[in-house]
Structure formats: structure tokens, C-alpha cells
Amino acid sequence: MVLETSYFFSLCLTSANPPFGTPWKSDLKTWGDIKKEDISDPRFVVDYAGDSEYSLVPDIGDPQMLFLANNISKMKKSTALGSRIVEVHSGSALFTGKAGSGWSNLRRYIIEQDMLEAIVALPENMFYRAGIGTYLWVVTNKKEARRRGKVQLIDATSMKSPLRKNLGDKSCELTPEINKQILALYLAFDQADEQFSRVFDNAEFGFWAVTIVRPLRLAIEISNANIERLKLEKDGDLYDLMKKAQLIFGEARLLDYDDFIGKITELAGNNNVRMTAKRLKTVRNIFTTVDEKASPVTDKNGNLEIDKALSESEQIPFTYNGGIDAFFEAEIKPYLPDAWIDNSATITGFELSFARYFYMPIVLREASEIISDINTIESNTDGLLASIIGGVK
Incomplete structure (x- = not known):
């Protein structure tokens, strides 16, 4: 010592x-x-x-x-x-x-x-x-x-x-x-x-910085307005294909993107049109919008695509009972059933906070004490206003 x-x-x-x-x-x-x-x-x-x-x-x-x-x-x-x-x-x-x-x-x-x-x-x-x-x-x-x-x-x-x-x-x-x-x-x-x-x-x-993700959900609309937008791409074969698709599917909002892509690819094959990656991207950019009512979108490997706009970060303390999995089950899943943790994005961090451990909240005064002070001030100033304005005519 x-x-x-x-x-x-x-x-x-x-x-x-x-x-x-x-x-x-x-x-x-x-x-x-x-x-x-x-x-x-x-x-x-x-x-x-x-x-x-x-x-x-x-x-x-x-x-x-x-x-x-x-x-x-x-x-x-x-x-x-x-x-x-x-x-x-x-x-x-x-x-x-x-x-x-x-x-x-x-x-x-x-x-x-x-x-x-x-x-x-x-x-x-x-x-x-x-x-x-x-x-x-x-x-x-x-x-x-x-x-x-x-x-x-x-x-x-x-x-x-x-x-x-x-x-x-x-x-x-x-x-x-x-x-x-x-x-x-x-x-x-x-x-x-x-x-x-x-x-x-x-x-x-210590804490884990985890990324909570949710699936991308896309709806499809083969509307006349979107067809007109497709003209700007100057791809006549794709334009003709989507006009035919409009006759088959109509202009109603479709809520299963994967199913639609399967059918449009089949239609393309029947019309000798190659659905290249560029054309698939064009179809997605022009004819789809995010819709929470739609089915989740999967990639070519069958994995759910992530909606980056819905990604959120959470800090999970090392001391949380049960760790990351327990936190997710208790704090996230009940409110976002379709969410999952992107494990590839999990990072370990460390920070310290004195305020967390030594913060002393201000003790508020009792209402009776405040009222007593107000009454005292009023009694001490009684007649003050009258004396100030009394000489004003």
C-alpha cells in the first residue's frame, strides 16, 4: 500500500x-x-x-x-x-x-x-x-x-x-x-x-453495434405513365415487351415482385427478348415502388434483399443478459417480426459515461414552499403599483 x-x-x-x-x-x-x-x-x-x-x-x-x-x-x-x-x-x-x-x-x-x-x-x-x-x-x-x-x-x-x-x-x-x-x-x-x-x-x-435490417418489399405498376418513362431508355425491345405485359397484367398494383419477374422473364423468352441484368434494373427503377404490403424481394440466390431505408443501428451492452440474441428476441422481434440482424455488420465498441453513474437529479421544491414565497412577495409589494401610478393623471 x-x-x-x-x-x-x-x-x-x-x-x-x-x-x-x-x-x-x-x-x-x-x-x-x-x-x-x-x-x-x-x-x-x-x-x-x-x-x-x-x-x-x-x-x-x-x-x-x-x-x-x-x-x-x-x-x-x-x-x-x-x-x-x-x-x-x-x-x-x-x-x-x-x-x-x-x-x-x-x-x-x-x-x-x-x-x-x-x-x-x-x-x-x-x-x-x-x-x-x-x-x-x-x-x-x-x-x-x-x-x-x-x-x-x-x-x-x-x-x-x-x-x-x-x-x-x-x-x-x-x-x-x-x-x-x-x-x-x-x-x-x-x-x-x-x-x-x-x-x-x-x-x-463494451457494447455491440448491431444493424437491424428488414426485407425490401416492392410493388409493381405497369401504368401508362411508367410506360412513357420507359421511352426515355430508348430500348425498343423492352418497351414492346412491357406494353405486352400491360395487356396481360393490367395496370393494377402487383404485390409480388419475385413472381412478376419470373413471369416477365418467361414472356421475354417467348418473344425472343433477352432479360439482361441492365433490363431487369431498368424495370425495377421505373415500374416499382416500396410498399410495406408487398411480399419480400429475394436475390438470385434466394436470400432476402435488405431495404436500406429501414435499417437501424442499436447498441447492445456486453452486460445485457443473454447478449445479442436475447436483446433481439425481447426488444426487436415483438415489434418488427420480419426483422433480423445483419451479423456481417456487427462491430464491437467501447465508451464511458460519468453522467450515467454520477448524475444527481435536481430535487424540486415542494409546491407549498413555492406558494409561500409567492405570497411573501405579494405582501411585500402590496400598494407598490398604486404608489407608482398614483401621480399619473
């Missing part, structure tokens, strides 16, 4: 402050004037999670996670205590970036390898040129036994001492006494006051 205390003091004194919100596009010139997607530097593109080119590269507009990835690449593994990194980050490092982005990938990389030890939320306006909330990230590659598989979140946003005079955006500071309070919470770990500190399993911050 003494070793841990002294070590924590020393790393807090040497914490790093990466730049926030500073575009780093010009830095790409040091890699040979390449694009962000072409970065292959092993500090930022690693072999992880079955992907030999797993990217930790964040958005071009903010380099703070790039700064952290660089430091992680330099951590020592051969010493007894390994390495610890303490960096000051803005809130965007906690949650910016969708699953699969460099931001989310780095959070996943750190948490799944059990390197994130703690994050401390600091008061706003702590720094000269940053009037925003900031967070201390404590990252280590050798946790002590009790912290393995866990992440500690410490909310120190209310622990501040105001300055006598502001220095730019900086209006408060952490006194030695406050530092000791924060350190005590850190050392207490899972025994700390839950008002200020909470400990979670690593899985608490």
Missing part, C-alpha cells in the same frame, strides 16, 4: 497533457505526405482482435488519443511494476467516435487488455486555456491483483478551491487537501464512498 501511494503521487506529478482539438493534418507530412487511412506506423496500427491492421488512429481534428496511443506503445513490460501513464484528456476521449473508429478502437484496446486502472473527473475550468471538463486517465500494464478486470471512476468535479482571481479560463484549483481526498478515494478502491467513486467490471463499457 505504501508503494502504491508513493507511486501514485509520483505519476500524478508527471502527468501528461496532450493537445485538445488541435487538427493534426499537417503531421501527416512526417509520414510521407500520406492520408490518414494510409498510416501503417506500428504505434497506431496494431495486430489485434484478429485484425492485422487494427487502427487506433482518431479523427484528424483531435490528436489527444493519438498522443495516448504513442505513450502506450512505449510502456515497459520487463520491470516489476511495468509502466503507468497519467494523462489529462477532455470528455471527448471518453465517448467520441462510433464503434470501429480509431477512438473506440483505442478504448477497446486499452480496456480489453486490462490497462485502464482509473479515470478521475476533474472540476471544470481547471486549466488556463481549457474552460471545459477534464479527466485524468490512469493507464497501467501491470495492475495489482484487486484491480484486475476492474475500472475505477472517481467523480472529483465538486472538489475544488476557487482562485482569488481567474487566470484566463482557470477559476479553481486542487489544494493539497483536495489531492489527499482524491488519493484516499483511489486507495480505498471498491470500499470508497460511492457518491464519489464507483468500480466496474471492464465489460461495463
Whole structure:
């Protein structure tokens, strides 16, 4: 415990402050004037999670996670205590970036390898040129036994001492006494006051980003208006074929696209017209509209086609009981019976939210107290209006 205390003091004194919100596009010139997607530097593109080119590269507009990835690449593994990194980050490092982005990938990389030890939320306006909330990230590659598989979140946003005079955006500071309070919470770990500190399993911050899809449903109308539109394609054989189809099927709305395509293909064969892929596409573009009452459309392999306009994304926490399948059965299928999950599009993501765990709702005043205040104000101002307008004639 003494070793841990002294070590924590020393790393807090040497914490790093990466730049926030500073575009780093010009830095790409040091890699040979390449694009962000072409970065292959092993500090930022690693072999992880079955992907030999797993990217930790964040958005071009903010380099703070790039700064952290660089430091992680330099951590020592051969010493007894390994390495610890303490960096000051803005809130965007906690949650910016969708699953699969460099931001989310780095959070996943750190948490799944059990390197994130703690994050401390600091008061706003702590720094000269940053009037925003900031967070201390404590990252280590050798946790002590009790912290393995866990992440500690410490909310120190209310622990501040105001300055006598502001220095730019900086209006408060952490006194030695406050530092000791924060350190005590850190050392207490899972025994700390839950008002200020909470400990979670690593899985608490992971989620699956899944894509919920539904089948494409097309209705067919061989109307005169659509026939006229077909003239613009300047395909006389197809035009004549669809005129014949109109005589057979009429102008009524047909609700089975697969059945229609089978019949129009047969009709084409009987009239020596080749139904090429281009012609089939033309028929779909001109004569079909999406209709939820129509039968689902299948591709040439018999698989349901997806209606991209109806696709939706869902975030399913790792902690959801039963995982993805249970979530789908309970939360999606009862409301969208024809939906399914596009497993090929499922991506793993990680994000953190202090507001979720430390949010304290404002306690509303009782109605009786508000009424009492109103009555007091009325009695104190009684006759005030009369005295103001009394002299007006």
C-alpha cells in the first residue's frame, strides 16, 4: 500500500497533457505526405482482435488519443511494476467516435487488455486555456491483483478551491487537501464512498453495434405513365415487351415482385427478348415502388434483399443478459417480426459515461414552499403599483 501511494503521487506529478482539438493534418507530412487511412506506423496500427491492421488512429481534428496511443506503445513490460501513464484528456476521449473508429478502437484496446486502472473527473475550468471538463486517465500494464478486470471512476468535479482571481479560463484549483481526498478515494478502491467513486467490471463499457435490417418489399405498376418513362431508355425491345405485359397484367398494383419477374422473364423468352441484368434494373427503377404490403424481394440466390431505408443501428451492452440474441428476441422481434440482424455488420465498441453513474437529479421544491414565497412577495409589494401610478393623471 505504501508503494502504491508513493507511486501514485509520483505519476500524478508527471502527468501528461496532450493537445485538445488541435487538427493534426499537417503531421501527416512526417509520414510521407500520406492520408490518414494510409498510416501503417506500428504505434497506431496494431495486430489485434484478429485484425492485422487494427487502427487506433482518431479523427484528424483531435490528436489527444493519438498522443495516448504513442505513450502506450512505449510502456515497459520487463520491470516489476511495468509502466503507468497519467494523462489529462477532455470528455471527448471518453465517448467520441462510433464503434470501429480509431477512438473506440483505442478504448477497446486499452480496456480489453486490462490497462485502464482509473479515470478521475476533474472540476471544470481547471486549466488556463481549457474552460471545459477534464479527466485524468490512469493507464497501467501491470495492475495489482484487486484491480484486475476492474475500472475505477472517481467523480472529483465538486472538489475544488476557487482562485482569488481567474487566470484566463482557470477559476479553481486542487489544494493539497483536495489531492489527499482524491488519493484516499483511489486507495480505498471498491470500499470508497460511492457518491464519489464507483468500480466496474471492464465489460461495463463494451457494447455491440448491431444493424437491424428488414426485407425490401416492392410493388409493381405497369401504368401508362411508367410506360412513357420507359421511352426515355430508348430500348425498343423492352418497351414492346412491357406494353405486352400491360395487356396481360393490367395496370393494377402487383404485390409480388419475385413472381412478376419470373413471369416477365418467361414472356421475354417467348418473344425472343433477352432479360439482361441492365433490363431487369431498368424495370425495377421505373415500374416499382416500396410498399410495406408487398411480399419480400429475394436475390438470385434466394436470400432476402435488405431495404436500406429501414435499417437501424442499436447498441447492445456486453452486460445485457443473454447478449445479442436475447436483446433481439425481447426488444426487436415483438415489434418488427420480419426483422433480423445483419451479423456481417456487427462491430464491437467501447465508451464511458460519468453522467450515467454520477448524475444527481435536481430535487424540486415542494409546491407549498413555492406558494409561500409567492405570497411573501405579494405582501411585500402590496400598494407598490398604486404608489407608482398614483401621480399619473
